[in-house]
Amino acid sequence: MFRRLMAAFGAGVEVDTVLGAAQVRPGQSLRGEVRLRGGSSDYKVEGITVDLTAVVEVEHGDSEHHATYTFQRSRVSGPFELRSGEARALPFEIAIPWETPISAVAGRPLPGMRLGVATELALAGALDKGDLDPLFVAPLPEQDHVLAALDRLGFRFKRADLENGRLRGSSMPFFQEIEYHAGPQWRRHFNELELTFLAGPQSMDVILEADTRGGFLTSSHDVYDRFRVHYGDHPATVERSLLEGLDAMARRRGWF
Secondary structure, eight states, X not given: OXXXXXXXXXXXXXXXXXXXXXOXXXXXXEEEEEEEEOOSSOEEEEEEEEEEEXXXXXXXXXXXXXXXXXXXXXXXXXXXXXXXXOEEEEEEEEEOOTTOOOOEETTEEOTTOOEEEEEEEEETTXXXXXXXXXXXXXXXXXXXXXXXXXXXXXXXXXXXXXXXXXXXXXXXXXXXXXXXXXXXXXXXXXXXXXXXXXXXXXXXXEEEXXXXXXXXXXXXXXXXXXXXXETTOOHHHHHHHHHHXXXXXXXXXXXX
């Protein structure tokens, strides 16, 4: 559970957002409730909204900065009167988009990922967003299969981030890149590997990008591969698709 307490606009209205589970997976529902306690006077609450947010890296020419994107917005309540000292609990249920980035692996936060839950209280004609509660999104089982296979193949995690931009087949204005140092079998072909998941209700695409090593007469360049994994696929099937993608990139000498 994550808790927050804030005073809105000096009104003394206490807001406590409680999540029902420590983590959630893409495609599942995030449940919780917004708990309010009135201050010394009656107030009209104009609405309560819960946002899912992500910190995204945005590039402009040679510079970059980080911006907070809202990728899911859910209205918890419309207008109502909050009496002095009144306690009220408003339950909510939010569908987590399938393309939501992973922010926790094996029960631990994934370095570089900053996802959050923000409760917006509209009171007396103004808004108070308060602070962010962290949102921990665990991998789908098939995403776990890919991550475990990379670990077995000797790839070492480097970092993860969210990049501004839209991928083919995606509805999100950003995408996740999980970066690895190349495993020993592929180290002579490329230095690093970038992994992106593009999940949907029935299956997910796995996108691989690697920078090939340049030779005496050739320069380095990026190569890509994209393959599909269906939910329920055996881990060995997922690993075989991953190996085929890595082998294809190791052989490739240009764009595809």
